[in-house]
Amino acid sequence: MAVGCDEVEPVETSALVRIVTSGHHAVDGECGHGERALFTSCVDDARGSLLVIERMNPDAENVETGWGEHGFTRILYADIFDRCNYVAAEEIPSLHLDRLSNACVDAWLTFGCSGMHPLKMVPLIAVLLVVGLKQSQVLTAAESKDSVALVPTNERSAHFAAVNRQLELGGKFYGYVDVDGDVLKLAASLRQVADSIAKAEPAAAPFLKPDFAKIFDDLGLSDIKAAGLSSVQEAGGSFRNRVFFYTPGGRHGLLAGLGGSAAPYIYTKLAPADADFYSEAEIDLPAVYSAIRAVVSRVGGETVANLMDTQLKAAGTQGGASAFDVIQSLKGRGVSVLRFDPEKNIALPTPQPFNIPAFSLLIRVDGLGGALEKALAAVPMFDVSQDGALKLFAFKGELPIEGLKPVIAIEGKALYLATSIAFLKECRNQKSGLDQNPAYQRALAQVGRDGNGVAYVSPRFFARVRQLDAINPNAAPEAKRVLGMVVAQLPEVNYPIIAERINLPDGILVKSQSYRSLKQDVAMLAVYNPVTVGFLAAMAIPAFQKVRSSSQEKTIQNNLRQFSAAAQQYMLENAKNVAKYDDIVGPDKAIRELSPVAGEDYKSLVVHTDDESISVHTADGKVISIRL
Numbered sequence: 001m002a003v004g005c006d007e008v009e010p011v012e013t014s015a016l017v018r019i020v021t022s023g024h025h026a027v028d029g030e031c032g033h034g035e036r037a038l039f040t041s042c043v044d045d046a047r048g049s050l051l052v053i054e055r056m057n058p059d060a061e062n063v064e065t066g067w068g069e070h071g072f073t074r075i076l077y078a079d080i081f082d083r084c085n086y087v088a089a090e091e092i093p094s095l096h097l098d099r100l101s102n103a104c105v106d107a108w109l110t111f112g113c114s115g116m117h118p119l120k121m122v123p124l125i126a127v128l129l130v131v132g133l134k135q136s137q138v139l140t141a142a143e144s145k146d147s148v149a150l151v152p153t154n155e156r157s158a159h160f161a162a163v164n165r166q167l168e169l170g171g172k173f174y175g176y177v178d179v180d181g182d183v184l185k186l187a188a189s190l191r192q193v194a195d196s197i198a199k200a201e202p203a204a205a206p207f208l209k210p211d212f213a214k215i216f217d218d219l220g221l222s223d224i225k226a227a228g229l230s231s232v233q234e235a236g237g238s239f240r241n242r243v244f245f246y247t248p249g250g251r252h253g254l255l256a257g258l259g260g261s262a263a264p265y266i267y268t269k270l271a272p273a274d275a276d277f278y279s280e281a282e283i284d285l286p287a288v289y290s291a292i293r294a295v296v297s298r299v300g301g302e303t304v305a306n307l308m309d310t311q312l313k314a315a316g317t318q319g320g321a322s323a324f325d326v327i328q329s330l331k332g333r334g335v336s337v338l339r340f341d342p343e344k345n346i347a348l349p350t351p352q353p354f355n356i357p358a359f360s361l362l363i364r365v366d367g368l369g370g371a372l373e374k375a376l377a378a379v380p381m382f383d384v385s386q387d388g389a390l391k392l393f394a395f396k397g398e399l400p401i402e403g404l405k406p407v408i409a410i411e412g413k414a415l416y417l418a419t420s421i422a423f424l425k426e427c428r429n430q431k432s433g434l435d436q437n438p439a440y441q442r443a444l445a446q447v448g449r450d451g452n453g454v455a456y457v458s459p460r461f462f463a464r465v466r467q468l469d470a471i472n473p474n475a476a477p478e479a480k481r482v483l484g485m486v487v488a489q490l491p492e493v494n495y496p497i498i499a500e501r502i503n504l505p506d507g508i509l510v511k512s513q514s515y516r517s518l519k520q521d522v523a524m525l526a527v528y529n530p531v532t533v534g535f536l537a538a539m540a541i542p543a544f545q546k547v548r549s550s551s552q553e554k555t556i557q558n559n560l561r562q563f564s565a566a567a568q569q570y571m572l573e574n575a576k577n578v579a580k581y582d583d584i585v586g587p588d589k590a591i592r593e594l595s596p597v598a599g600e601d602y603k604s605l606v607v608h609t610d611d612e613s614i615s616v617h618t619a620d621g622k623v624i625s626i627r628l
Helices: 099-110 118-146 160-164 182-200 202-207 212-219 253-258 285-300 302-314 323-329 368-377 421-429 438-447 459-468 477-489 519-527 530-574
Strands: 015-022 036-041 050-056 065-067 072-078 173-178 226-233 239-246 277-284 331-348 354-365 382-387 390-395 407-411 414-418 453-457 497-504 507-514 578-580 606-608 613-617 623-627
Touching (some): 160 173, 160 226, 160 239, 182 202, 182 212, 212 285, 253 277, 253 285, 277 285, 285 302, 285 323, 285 331, 323 368, 354 421, 354 459, 368 382, 368 390, 368 414, 390 421, 407 421, 414 421, 438 453, 438 497, 438 507, 459 477, 530 578, 530 606, 530 613, 530 623
Antiparallel strands (some): 015 050, 036 050, 065 072, 173 226, 226 239, 239 507, 277 453, 354 414, 382 390, 390 407, 453 497, 578 606, 613 623
């Protein structure tokens, strides 16, 4: 990337140049007075940081060295600019490997001047040498205290550097885990569990033969090679959180359902400036269905998968929209907008009166309109009308909730659902929406303006929900206890909460500005995760099987003793020396019924007067006997 001199205005001399390393991806910058002039990538140790060059106040007097918000900040004087000709350096050597020489290399590769006399380079070179030397000394002392030594390269996780560059180190919480190959280990553990169940329950054995490793691959779980997370507490008390799932080979299966490349959030204009909740997320339900179908085919065969397709295509056709068509149409972005009334409450039509804050809601889903338009037109409960590009389906009659007059609208392939026509029109026709709200803009700037999913929650959202207990003074005692627990979990914050998901070429990055760190979530994940549950099941099932087997054996022995006693009584009363099953068991016989508990067959039992024992075989071939 290069910006030619004819594309920018002249730059004042004595411009202060600021070089910052940052963890963001390289983007094109702008060259103009007082603006960020160039973003260009460079290799910064294991962090793979960016080099950011920004012109600062030309009247600044001193040279500063320090650690900025995103990394080391280096400030240099350059007294050489008549006009600007910024040229991007492709891969500038690491700032930390040779600071003195690289200070010169950075500037030499990054800055040039159109038609500048060579002698004018002398002051620049001198300044760079002096500043580079000073900063090298300062940084060496600082890094000896702040840097963290890594294990040798041959002992280091192969994915550590890639995950680490997306995180922030040195905050309240940091974690990294290499899961490359763990899915195969989990599959092997599940195979052992399935084999244990099949042994305990032979009837279930035919259903426990799938290859779990291939199923996990179909679902895309093997795409994730490593993961990391970090939490940094800011001065105001909020936490800057990051979670990164490293998928160097791309995403397929369920992960493909998260959408494609990151893009700007184009529907914030629908949300009023005073919206209390906004979410926009990319969805690809056809990709999710393909993954599920692949698993069904692997487990039950292609015939079963085709049957699933057929049943979904048939479901809902009488109403004008098959379930299969609905699934295939859900590819695009879904949007939710919620606004609470700051004071008004409404009563829900429940047996025990229950109040909630009055609200307005709008939902927009790409693709769903085309699949459902015909079906909606056939529903008699709707009044159908046309309003410009919108086809409206309004509910007839009054609903038992004050202010709730739902409407469904279709515009092309998009479907809207709103609590009222008035709120739908307000969202679609407003000139200044949430995208112009300074609080939202500041929050979004914290996580990034492009992504695949964002959720924004205003402080008023939490404040209004926290009032549930107060606005329901006559609620039943049990309901009051539940409300108390809910309210206790909600934060009291004076700043918005925001979270964003970004699909990167090598993984999935989730950023958030929240009232809490990720420590609580990790603690729960440590207990409630598939691996832990799988291993607990692997340990518990054999123990359960042993107890179950012992219990079954005792039940069979009791059945045999009961049969033996009845047979002896039958032979004595009928002067016979043999008793068969049909002589002893039946509706009008001594024993009405003998129920097998482990697949044993009592119908072959025969007792003679001189027998010393009787026995039966269970389904797994085990012999259970008693002495007579």
